[in-house]
Amino acid sequence: MSLEPVLTAIDDALPRATDRLLELLRIPSISTDPAYAAECDRAADWLVADLASIGFEASKHATPGRPMVVAHSGGDGPRLLFYGHYDVQPVDPLTLWKRDPFDPAVEETPNGTVIRGRGASDDKGQLMTFVEACRAWKEVHGSLPANITIFFEGEEESGSPSLVPFLKENADLLRADVALICDTGLFDANTPAIVTQLRGLLGEEVVITGPSKDLHSGSYGGIAMNPARVLSRIIADLHDDTGRVTVPGFYDGVPELSNELAAAWDDLNFDAEAFLDAVGLKFPAGEQGRRPLEMIWSRPTCEVNGLSAGYTGDGFKTVLPSEARAKISFRLVGDQDPLAIREAFRAQVRAAIPADCSVEFTSHGASAAGQMTTTHPAFDQARKALSDEWPQAAAFVGAGGSIPVAAYFKTYLDMDAMLIGFGKDDDQIHSPNEKYDLSSFHKGTRSWARILHALSEGAA
């Protein structure tokens, strides 16, 4: 089956494809907030209907959390599993959005045309690039060049609690020769990337309780234990003066960058200054003596994601808070063991809790880092197909974000995954005013059409 008419069909269909994406973006499928559970359900239903409309046998699968969508094309060719997630991040602070995050629109900007709205880039716009590529193949040739299973998750932004049980129970539904995951970005505007290493994620919520209720800081200040002070000390002590994390054993299993990969990354000429400048910063603030790309791709981290205690409204309230809360996450690399680090972190916190305070922990996920086997022939086939679409040749890169599903596919389905995506650094994912470049959406769709063609030719 020839590729060119498929690419032409994609070009012609772009306005209609964009409308479909806007429809999906209007559904506020925030997974971390239980108030939006019904909206997640609605997003899953929308995808089932859309996939059915292009000939997939599609269905929604209930889980203890948000539902999964699984769809099969049937047919011949290599067996591929495509993964994306239909859930999105919360939208606060809402006041910083220039428009309603769930009233998306196509906007002209000085940097080109964008699709603006929560989930435009992470991950609804990305997953629809693959769906639109399939639609075009089907429309032009009446069939797909591969035997495709599409798998959409609805809990990626909230720690994927149902994912592993679902993979275990439904391995037969999902197993394929290779997995395709569209939840990452371009290396830069001209250079597509296939991610071959991913950081893992350990998410912990810490609640330190002191007095049984909020107290008047005049009556009790100086005699009562203040849990906000205790929490601050604990967080301050999580890093040493050189930026290293102090949790005992934290660096066990953290590999040094190979000379080969170091050279390849140096060849990418990563512009750390521009990368930081885009978010109002100037200086790489990670571990001393590390390359900027190491800081975001191959070194582990510890970050405070949220802090709260006492009175946080307007004005002032002289309260001595009863409790102090922190959300803390660790990005993991190499063979770092998330469960061992969780235990070591909790032990370190417990050891710093004074008399008259107590601590409780809530886990928000614990996933190891992922390393792909790039010798699988599909990696080179996909790299060539991407290089045909974009101005620069595709690169094998690392990713700072955590996409644990790649590791799970390896563990539970014995499959390598190719992480290919078209997001850009300025997409503002997880932030107000998220957008996806129309060119990412368009060329992303064309890229998948090419990759499907390349993988089917390679398998033939």
Place this chain on the structure above:
Amino acid sequence: MSLEPVLTAIDDALPRATDRLLELLRIPSISTDPAYAAECDRAADWLVADLASIGFEASKHATPGRPMVVAHSGGDGPRLLFYGHYDVQPVDPLTLWKRDPFDPAVEETPNGTVIRGRGASDDKGQLMTFVEACRAWKEVHGSLPANITIFFEGEEESGSPSLVPFLKENADLLRADVALICDTGLFDANTPAIVTQLRGLLGEEVVITGPSKDLHSGSYGGIAMNPARVLSRIIADLHDDTGRVTVPGFYDGVPELSNELAAAWDDLNFDAEAFLDAVGLKFPAGEQGRRPLEMIWSRPTCEVNGLSAGYTGDGFKTVLPSEARAKISFRLVGDQDPLAIREAFRAQVRAAIPADCSVEFTSHGASAAGQMTTTHPAFDQARKALSDEWPQAAAFVGAGGSIPVAAYFKTYLDMDAMLIGFGKDDDQIHSPNEKYDLSSFHKGTRSWARILHALSEGAA
């Protein structure tokens, strides 16, 4: 004019007095939140009307913030200025209240009858003890035993920004022989107290900004500066290992406790264990080697009153926050200079701000500690009057809370103040489920009737 019929009138009028207080408590006069400005106005109007109904010439005085209420009785006898505040603390966390904080009620509890609602103890219930005492004197004798000015403020819970300018501009309206302030507590259930030393208060809000927006902690974690981490380090470093505050020069002007006062305080047999046990704590957590009463009355403190950064809702969001905020207050004693400490604190924070972060400060008040001249004869007259009403003799005590108005009266009106109040440690002021014991309200009113009598006899 004889006292006994006044006391009897107070006993008889208790149900009606309680209804009046409930009416005032229904007005949500939260001063720190601009959304409640109109309610503060309404509370001031209510007080003007009530004072006028018992013959005071009462009026509301506009300020740049919440209005002041000033009322004059005219007549003979010693000139007294009575101060209270009609504004109240915010009510969050609302979920911890057992009833609507502004739908107050009289409740029977295992510890006696209480008036439950925001402001019941701090300070509406307290200021109404004086108003009810005046009403009874007027009702029984047709006049008051003193020439009384009543002065109610509406910004006490939000740093009193309009107070000093108002005192300066209206000194002639307010000047008297001695001031009476009702915003403190009993020493214990049986022992009334006259506060003779008060801690000052310095309130500071600190906002540390790093990246220009919230970032994805996967994409930027490890390379971007995290302001929550910076703030935690700053707070952790505000105390040393012995519990002393590290701000340079902080202890300048902090006096050691005199042997005489130390002996008097030891005689009070303060039960620190019970005081802490009531709020779920066991161990005095202030400076090492200090008496518990010193920790709350005569030693300065630094407390975190509020902390916020990043995502604080349900679930988890891997955000690297753009900013981190803290509300921090210092309780001051002796001759500590609030403005010098503010500058030293800000300099210490600025010195800890790394490249790529900036800091902004907002002042929420700066008032020095207060020390009364207890040789004024009114102190002994009031002590005797209180001792007649309560099971135990009245004590001269310190107070941990900051009532800067006492110092302002000295500075701007050249008047000593007697701080006499009937609150109890378990009143939960500034906390959910605030209450005022009906016995505090009743015996407080009787106490003021006795004090007015004693001061007029003393002056005669």
